[in-house]
Amino acid sequence: MKIAVVGGGISGLVAGFDLAKAGHEITVFEKDHVLGGLCACFRLEGTYLEKYYHHFFTSDQAIIDLFEQLGLSPLVEWRTSLTGVYYDGHAYPFGGPVDLLRFKPLPMADRLRLGFAIMRLRKIDDWRPLEEITAKDFIVREMGEKVYRVLWEPLLRSKFGDKAESVAAVWFWGKIKLRGSTRTKSGSKELLGYLRGGLGLAIDELAKQITERGGRVLTSSPVERIAVDGDKIQVTSLQGVDHFDRLVFTGAPSLFASLCDDLSDDYRQRLQSVHYQGTTCLVLKTKQSLSNIYWLNINDLNMPFVGIIEHTNYRSPQEYGGYRVIYVTRYLDPNNRLYSLDADELFEEYKPHIKRIFPHFDPAAVQERFIFKDAFTQPVIRLQYSRQIPDFTTPLPGVCLASMAQIYPEDRGSNYGVVMGHKASEWIKKSL
Ligand SMILES: Cc1cc2nc3c(=O)[nH]c(=O)nc-3n(C[C@H](O)[C@H](O)[C@H](O)COP(=O)(O)OP(=O)(O)OC[C@H]3O[C@@H](n4cnc5c(N)ncnc54)[C@H](O)[C@@H]3O)c2cc1C
Incomplete structure (x- = not known):
């Protein structure tokens, strides 16, 4: 089968890799001049360096397995590092329970309350009730107003700007739980993983594996239109017009909406409402x-x-x-x-x-x-986000939407990009 993958980020390349291994004829379209999307690298002093800082956690099993599959496991290194918070003119270490106890900007009672609240949060498995309350209200309720103002309001604002107060507590829970899962055995320090030589090595290897199986991986090739043409999917890109049996789109839902003419107003609005x-x-x-x-x-x-x-x-x-x-x-x-x-x-x-x-x-x-x-x-993860997430299945037959916005309840990350790529390839295989 002839399959188009739109987006040469980690999720698109993983989907393309899975499907190429299953014997399909793959074309990956990437609009940028390099592959990798948000995981892309550039060369600094001859070594790949991520455009955006990247590390992974010990619980990031999907990407750890991917490195194994690509023969890159010997390059995976785990290290501790120092985290800090700059507040009111001072940089404070902030990497574990001891740092928290010494964190002077908060009164001791607040430090203890914060520590216990984090421990409780990490034990929560049922995230559904956290969809109904904003992160702000949840934090103020569980940790107090001062803890919110000093620690978490700047974090929420740093990520979501003026949309910070509408973010659901699920997002906050996901962050705290994930970071709590990547600590040394004693629990006192965070353990972070990195691929020596840069994530670009994994991106290159994925592209190589696709092309070795007869696929095409095209850069500087933005897809401009996706339409259904009989039982085929017509793709218009800088390469011209081509037809495919199936298509995976891995960019933002609103970008997908902008490329397809044949969508209902309701569905288009649903895609555009994901900010x-x-x-x-x-x-x-x-x-x-x-x-x-x-x-x-x-x-x-x-x-x-x-x-x-x-x-x-x-x-x-x-x-x-x-x-x-x-x-x-x-x-x-x-x-x-x-x-x-x-x-x-x-x-x-x-x-x-x-x-x-x-x-x-x-x-x-x-x-x-x-x-x-x-x-x-x-x-931006708003209240009741599970009801807003677009489905993998789109109204266009044979077209699958597999974007970062569909990662939930966890926060997006390269590990979940790999998961998304696998899920997209499974969707395609099932649809055949
Ligand atoms: C600042 C920053 C720091 C991060 N730090 C970490 C970290 O420490 N650890 C971690 O695990 N994750 C981190 N991430 C998140 C991680 O990079 C992403 O979750 C992951 O790369 C998303 O992959 P993706 O393939 O789903 O999406 P993307 O990487 O966004 O890929 C989508 C691709 O689709 C392409 N595209 C869109 N429209 C079209 C079109 N019409 N035609 C052709 N191509 C198109 C885009 O150019 C893009 O390359 C970070 C992200 C950022 C921004």
Whole structure:
């Protein structure tokens, strides 16, 4: 069977890989000039580096299995790292129970209340009641107003901007549960995984496996229209018009809606009602370390960015020619002014703020800066989201929708991208 996969991110490539192995003739269409979607990499000092900081958790079984299948397991490395919170002019370590007990911005009673609430939250398996309450109301109820203001409001705002107060408690539960599942045996530290050499190695290997089985993996090939033509699916792309027996679409639901003419108003509206936040991420190659913290959440609503991730506090600078690699990141609506800025403009904007956090920061030590942005990086999980999620089955016969927005109740992530790819390939196989 001739099968089109729209999107060369991790989920599209996994779906294509599964279906190529099952003997189908695969064409992957990727609109960008490189493969990988949000997992894509670029070369820094000869090594793949993720455009957006990436690590995985010990519970991310699907991606761990994928690395095994691709022969990449020897490159998977697990390490502890230091997490921190910048609040009211200070960077506090915030990686485990001991750090929590020492976290001065909250009174001791609040620290204890927070610790117990997190323990209770991690034990919850039935997430359904958490669909009915916002994260804000849930946190205030379980942890208190001050804990919300100091710790979680900045986190929610950093991810969802002005939509933060509409986010459901399920999203918060998913985050807390996942992070709690990736700790050292003693439970005191977080254990994070990374593919030595970058996720680009897995992306390349998936593409290679598809092409070795006779498939095509096309970059710079945006699909412009999807339509039903008799018992075939007609795909219009920069390559021209082609016909397929089945199609998997892995981009955002609203993008799918924009490509198909033959959808009912109801269904189109359903797809368009799933909102996403975008991301703009500045990557600095510098001679200077800012601190020993890998991941610093910026809990200051006046700062223009929400996280400083010093990748080389987790990986060795030797992997990048001795340079330090620092991501300065921000989730935002693509209409936000910052989204339109290039690397130099954003660097100028961010410089005084980085200096406020790290007074020794020397902009002259920065040797190169890169910017990466995407409008569809984080679905906004609202109340009763399970009733809003579009189905895999679309009104177009033989067409499957398998997007990040359909990952639920867990938060999206590369592991669930792999799960999504497997689910899409199963859907196609069943439909044949
Ligand atoms: C800042 C940031 C940090 C992250 N950190 C982590 C992390 O630490 N750990 C982790 O596990 N996950 C992380 N993630 C999440 C992870 O990257 C995503 O969950 C995963 O990559 C999603 O894969 P996907 O294939 O479902 O979607 P995408 O990667 O979005 O792929 C969809 C693809 O479809 C293509 N496309 C869309 N429309 C068309 C069209 N018309 N024609 C052709 N192609 C089209 C897009 O270009 C894109 O390549 C992070 C994401 C971001 C943004």
